[in-house]
Amino acid sequence: MRDADEMRIVVEIVRQGGLSAAARHLGLAPSVVSDRLARLEQRLGTRLLVRTTRRQTLTEAGRIYLDEATAILAATDAMETRVRETVNAPGGMLRITAPMPFGRVRLAPFVAGFISRHPDIRIHLTLEDRMVDIVGEGYDIAIRAAPVVDTALTGRRLMESRRVLVASPAYLSRHGRPETPADLARHACLVANMTGQCRGTWRFGRGEKARIHRVEGRLASSHSELPVVWALAGLGLAQKSLWEVEAHLRAGQLVTVMEDWEPDPATFYAIHTVSTVHSHKIALFMGELLQPGNGVVG
Incomplete structure (x- = not known):
């Protein structure tokens, strides 16, 4: 001791x-x-x-x-x-991390329903756009837009997210519509990354056929929701998941461009350590998280 x-x-x-x-x-x-x-x-x-x-x-x-x-x-x-x-009902604290805005739009409503069904479980949800060290930082579950590559971790696929390239009508009236990835060199591209640079990588196509294009603009952020804010302000093009911008598309605040060059989809996974595979509370959370029709799985 x-x-x-x-x-x-x-x-x-x-x-x-x-x-x-x-x-x-x-x-x-x-x-x-x-x-x-x-x-x-x-x-x-x-x-x-x-x-x-x-x-x-x-x-x-x-x-x-x-x-x-x-x-x-x-x-x-x-x-x-x-x-x-082994002797008690699932209870205690679950520490979960997820990227923005997936955590805000998709995961937070699910968490609210989960704790109402399981009053003995407490949840601390952290939303941030970086690759969290699950073990080192003491998290139980992480949502990532990347598959498991660490042998100490295990994960399950949650959803595949279709992505689109969008801009405001005002921006397009001033700068024209891009038709191919090559046209992006003449446009302001709004980038989300952790590099501290105003440049990034956009992928068009699917899987092994995806084509990678380097893009650059005057605005970038480590916060993944800011490109949408800037696109609404008419400052450039943003590549986002459809569910992130569909309300703005319906309202006419944003429109899709380069429809023949659909971005490579993003796939989200729920990940936890191999050592916690038999934890009752983690198994309970993961089991309900993976149920179709809960607003998370797709």
Whole structure:
């Protein structure tokens, strides 16, 4: 038990950014946390953290200890969860991450219905447009627009999302309609990416026949919903899933272009770790998530 407590102290010092913050998070006095860390370092015969008045920095030994401790604690927590759930109804916290706007439009309504049906389960839903480290950041389930490539993870296909290229009538009246991907070089392309650059990659076609085109404009964002906002403002072309823009298409605020060059569809997957495959609450959530007609599966 002592070793597990010491591991949690090191992990929380790094996660919380300092000894005092870790002590508050763990409900311990700072002197207790400091003393346990000192005893651990004395037993190991090496420093794990270099402490200054402003910050805590991991040594090389500290980085090794942190990686191993994080994995051990995650496995221990998963084991205890599985044991509890063999005798109890599914309950406790589910931490889920999903991209915007899929999480807002598709997943959030489903989650609202799920917790009403299962009052013993709590859910924390994080929406952000980046590839989350499920294990390292402590998530139970992640929704991704990419298949599983990590052997520690397992996943199920949720839906294939048709994508379209759209622009506002005002933009097209000023700049004309593109007819082929080659025409995009003369247009403002609104890009969503995590690169910090105003350029991106758009794919047209399907599967192995898809053709990749580099596009560039003056506006880009790491937030995937902003290209729609900018397209509505007449600032350029956006490549989005049909369900993201269909209300704007019906209202005439946006129109589709290059219909003969339909973008490669996006496929969404629900992913969790292999170690949690027998978790009752995860199995329950995944089972209902994969039911047709729930607004998520398609």
